[in-house]
Amino acid sequence: MKKIMFICLGNICRSPMAEYVLRDMxxxxxxVLEVASAGTSGWHDGEYMHCGTADILDGLNIDSRDFISSKVTRDDWQYYDYLIVMDNQNLVDMEKQFGKSRKLFKITDLLPENSPYDHVPDPWYTGNFVETREIIQQCCNELLIQIQRGIL
Incomplete structure (x- = not known):
């Protein structure tokens, strides 16, 4: 069973959305996968996800009531097969903490080369949770295809 952790800045918007979308898909x-999420900052440790993310998941009929925000730990690096970040700054932050590794990559690296997205925009700033959902669903679909094919 593959163990996957999604990572964003605060662990209240993008990474929890990816966590629950991938679990559902x-x-x-x-x-069978083990899926979790965390943030690089720890700013929201112990909090529930952003209401915009919760609304998106509710609209997909995905129950997320058990979510609690947390920060990435060294144990997470050891435990998970893949740590998948949402943007370039998350990647830089994780590489500073853990070094470069095949197990650490940006979620949009899963998209075709002609994709207009090189990161998942943070809806905390953009307000566009639908765009975030659309990108995450595309990436999670490709992630599952690669897992099924044995690429990951």
Whole structure:
């Protein structure tokens, strides 16, 4: 069973959305994964996700009531097979903490080269949770395809 952690800045918008979307997509396809999320900052440790993210997940009929924000730890690096970040700054922050590794990459690296997205915009700033959902769903779909094919 693959163990995947999604990482963003505060762990209240993008990474929890990716966590719950991937869990739901994997379950519907009969793929067993362990999925979690965390933030690089720890600013929101112990908090629930942003209401915009919760609304998106509710709209997808995904229950997220058990979510609690947390910060990435050294134990996470050891435990998870893949740590998947949402943007370039998250990648830089994680590489500073853990070094470069095949197990650490940006989620949009899963998209085709002609994709207009090289990161997942933070809806905390953009306010566009729908755009975030659309990008995350595309990336999670590709992630599952690569897992099924044995690429990851």
């Amino acid at each position: 994997a379950a519907k396809r009969g793929i």
